[in-house]
Each structure stands twice: as C-alpha cells, then as structure tokens.
Amino acid sequence: MATPKIHLLVSSFLLCGTFLSLFHCTLSLLNPEDGVGILVQADDDVSMAQSNRDSRKRCDISVGKWVYDDSYPLYDSSCPYLSSAVTCQRNGRPDSDYEKWKWKPSGCTMPRFDALRFLGRMRRKRIMLVGDSIMRNQWESLVCLVQGVIPTGRKRVTYNGPGMAFHAMDFETSIEFFWAPLLVELKKGSENKRILHLDLIEENARYWRGVDILVFDSAHWWTHPDQTSSWDYYLEGNNLTRNMNPMVAYQKGLSTWARWVDQNLNPRRTEVIFRSMSPRHNRENGWKCYNQKQPLPFSSHLHVPEPLAVLQGVLKRMRFPVYLQDITTMTALRRDGHPSVYRRVISQDEKQKPGKGHSSDCSHWCLPGVPDIWNEMLSALL
Template identity: 80%
Template sequence: MASHLSLAYTTTGCGSTKTIMKLTWPKRGVKLPRVVIIRTGKWVYDPSYPLYDTSCPYLSTAVSCQKNGRPDSEYQKWKWKPHSCSIPRFDALKFLAKMRKKRIMLVGDSIMRNQWESLVCLVQGVIPTGRKKVTYNGISMGFHALDFDTSIEFCWAPLLVELKKGPENKRILHLDLIEENARYWRGVDILVFDSAHWWTHPEKKSWDFYMEGQSFFRNMNQMVAYQKGLTTWAKWVDLNLDPRQTRVIFRSMSPRHNRENGWKCYNQKTPLPSFSHQHVPEPLIVLQEVLKRMRFPVYLQDITTMSAFRRDGHPSVYRRVINQEERQHPTDFSSDCSHWCLPGVPDSWNEMLSAIL
C-alpha cells in the first residue's frame, strides 16, 4: 500500500517556499521532485538573442513573422530574468545529452505546437544534415535526433479528453473519456501538457454537447467543464504512469492579448514594464486545485505571468505574408494576439523547461 505524505518543498532556486500539493508515493525511496513556479521577474534586453535563426526549416508560416514581413525584430532579444535567480541559457548539446535515448512529448493545442517548433529549432542546428528527421503518427508528430536516439514529439489534444462526432454529425465533448488520445502518451519519458484555450474560447465552441457517462448537456459552466476534463486527465495519469519512469509537467495557460477587437498586440515593440494589478486567470486556479488532489507528482510550469508582459511577441497581422501594399491598410486583416512569433517568447519557456529537466 502506498503511504500518504503531505509534503512542503521548495522551488528550484526561484521564488519562495510553498506547500504545493499532496503526493502519494508508490514505495519508499522515490526521489522527491521539485515544482518550478517562477512568477516574479522581468524581461531583460539581451542583444545575444535570439538563440536560433529565423530560417529554421521547422517553423510554420503562421509564426514566421520576419518572413511574413514584420519590420521590427527587437521582440526576439528579450530574456526572462526571475528575481533572485537565473535561468541558464539554452544549450542544445547539453539538452540532447540529457535527453539521450528518451522521448519527450508536448501535448496540447496550437500554442503547444508553437512551443514544440521552438524546441525543435533550439536543438536542430547542432545536428548534422541527414541525422535528423520528422515522422508522423496519427495525431502526433516527432522530430528525431538520430545520433542521440532522442525524439521531441507533439501530440494534438487541445482538450485532453475526447471530442467525437455523434448522431446528426453533432460534436460531442466526452468529459470522462480520454484513452483515444492517451494511448499516444504511453511509453513517453517526459510528458508536457497544456489545455486551456479551447475550453475558454469566448467567440466559439468546438462542440455542440457535453457528455458525461450517459448524460448529455447542451450548456455547462466553462470552468466546471474544464475541471471535469482535467480530473479525467488526472485520474489517467494517477492510474497509468509511474513517477520513477515518467516525468509529467503541466504548463500553465499562455495569455491572450485580444482586447480591443484583437488589436491590442498590433504594432507593439517592447514588453510591458509592469501591471497595475496581477490577475490570476481562473483556469490556472482550477488547474492548481486538480493538481493538489493528484497522487502523481506533477510539475507545474507557470509561464502565464511572465508571458503576460509580452504583448509585443504575437504575430498580429504577420501570421501570413504581408506585401507592401497591404501594409498600408493593416486593419483590413485579422490580428493574431494568441500565438507567438518565433524566435520569441516560447524560447524562454523552453529554457525554463530545460532547467527543470
């Protein structure tokens, strides 16, 4: 029988000591991991950044802001500096050495895909041509560093739980089903999850009905539904993963800067210097409560506050190629203030991720 331990432990050199969650260990002798929560700090200009070139071949068009015509590039030259500590500069060879013979998988939505592209671009430059490849398998894709026997994978599961077509082609979100997605997560050494944006889209929902057990619901409070979906994920992790074999990280939600009809990030060139008040998004509160109830020790990587300063880092209108004539009338186009230009903000998330690992 596992023994139940209520444990207080510290962050890895950044922030204050906190009681984070209750842990149930499968047996004695399991090394206690640390939870990394780096909420306070500032963005520091560093002319030695970015860490890779905008010509990285693994960048999708929607985040290739320089190629799409964005005229400024200073948004690439900021490094996140937590108070009272520092995050090491990303070292591709050291990262690959740590990941030798391992699989790391980033699971989530298009912003997690954004982070996956960043991580692949951070490492691919030190790998010789012909010793790297990308493979596809259902809802997952993987970048493989052949000499290190390392794979960096992305799995599309924006809600974590299952979204299926039902009668009359209705889209049904099953709050208590997850195995169709989770089967891709088995056997992975390091799992990094995120899930928030699809649950909280104010303008549209990706489903017509919720289903739990045999019960259908047309309407449900978004945060109640999110809590139910996360609880299904948490139960799967608790029942199917062994902390001696798999490390699990949950990355907090990436902030949007979509106010003012989606134009709050347009033409922004520097980070915000400060906030008048610090807002903790409701999905982050729900996530923390779910993690507290888990037996499995999940790392919470909090990138929400640090990224909220960076309204300059989004593609805005430069999510596609903008020609000279179109630049004269930018407000004729939609503005993406959710995803991130690369190189850019997700590189700092991955520097933090490398430090955790």
C-alpha cells in the same frame, strides 16, 4: 600486542577513506559546472511543485522580469521546422526587438539553453508535448533550439496520426508533439453533432504510454465563446447537456486527465509537467497586439486567470507529482511577441491599414520569440 594497533590503524584508514569519499561526493553535488542545467537558488525557497506529494523546494522561476539581451535569439527564422504562420521576420515584420528579451527570475539564475547539454540529458528518451496549437508553437521552438547542432543527415521528422516527432538519431532522442487541445475526447454523434466526452480520454492517452517526459497544456479551446466552440454538447456518463459553465467543464475534463495520470503512470519512469495557459491579447477586435514593440512594464495587479486557478486546484489533489510550469503572468507582459498581421506575407498597403480585410493573430507567438524562453524554463526544470 601489535595486532590491536594494526586493527586500529586499518579502521582509521577505512573511516578516513569513507569520509573523503563522502566529502568528494558532496563537492561534486556543489560543483557549479555539474549544475549548469539546474536552477541556482538564491533567496527564499519557493516550491515549484504544485502536487502535494512533493516536498522539494526550488526557486520560483515564474517570478521575475524581462530584460533585453542582444545575444538573443538562439536561432533565426531560417529554421526549416517553423510553420509560415510564426515566421514573422520572413513575413515582413519590420522590427526584431521582440526576439531579444530574456526572462530573469527574481531569486535565482536561469541557465541559457544549451542544445548539446539538453540532448545529452534526453539521450535515449522520448519527450512529448501534448496540447493545442500554442503547444505546437512551443514544439517548433524546441526543435529549432536543438536542430542546429545536429548534422543534416542525422535528423528527421516523422508523422503518426495526430502526432509528429523530431528525431535526433545520434542521441536516440525524439521530441514529439501530440494534438489533443482538450485532452479528453471530442467525437461525432448522431446527426453529426459534436460531443465532448468529459469522462473519456483513452483514445488520446494511449499515445502517451511509454513516453519519458510528458508536457501538457489545455485551456484555450475551453475558453472559446459559444459561436466558435468546437462542440455542440457535453457528455458525462449518460448525462448529455448543451449548457455548462466553461470552467466547470474544464475542471471535469482536467480531473479525467488527472485520474488517468494517477492510475496509469509511474513517477519513477515518467516525468509530467503541465504548462499553464498562454495569455491572449485579443481585445479591441483582435488588434491590441498590433504594432507593439516592447514588453509591458511589470504590474503587481495582474490577477490569476480562472483557468490557472482551476488547474492549480486539480494538480494539488493528484497523487502523481506533476509540476506546474507557470508561464501565464510572465507571458501576459509580452503583447509585443505575437504575429499580429505578420502571420503571412502582406503588402505594404495592408501594413498601413490595420483591420482592413486581414486578421491579426494575438494568440500565437512569433519565432524566434517568447516560446524559446518557455523552453529555457523547461530545460531548467528537467
């Protein structure tokens, strides 16, 4: 007669154990300390995924405002991995407030970049940033954000064709940059003519295989005016043409990239992020960013640039779950963050005579500066 009672007690004990285990797991998922690297959701859910294959909802970190924070920057211009064209302080820029603005999303909290935590999450992984010189700008920022916690003898940079890689040896992690400003292939044809192949990509894409995290950008080169264009002809199949609407060409090139990702990458092994276009402030003959010292106030009238609309359309048609890191609107407010005349060391006389014999860079970004915030966002997404 005691046997059924014993079975009942054992069953009750097992049931309680299962419940407690589930309860413990639930608590661990809710533990704020375990979630330092992710976004803390607040108000309405907004999907960060631009692919129609993903149903997860997250706070839209592209909506918010710039706030001054005296604890920034997270490194200084002595970082040995910075190219001279972006070290604005070393080049003589007299103000430094542009280094101290952080992005505050409206509906959630974005965590401060933590180099050790980031490297821990990237252990035994390759992360590759693919694109143009603005992406190189972001790569230098990311390397400088992490390199300070790595002993001198345990880090190095290697070069391989159109790519370079920063190695954090103790973490078996590489942070790589690959030069492919158009993603698709640009080749020399007969009579040395430059031909942009809108439907060819493998020459570049072969380098992307086996990478754990791929971050892409491509827009600036597509929007260059005719006199500074990098090609003479477009080629699609056997159709060679000199003239094409730049946004039509951009859509075709992006679609070639999208097909390659859909057909060649496994979302269980590779994470893909596409960073939206970094705005230029080049009006007024390139001097619109000169001597700017504060972000612009938020404007509700900022329109979606055509390249961003094209990119959104391509991503939505993909099967692979690509995430759009939208930095365009928030970065449009930061005309104070460009090198301007401080892309090189200039004399005091040159500083006082803008436009007289030297150029102003209103496309790239001073470091430390705006790309550090892009990388804080990237870290949160990862």
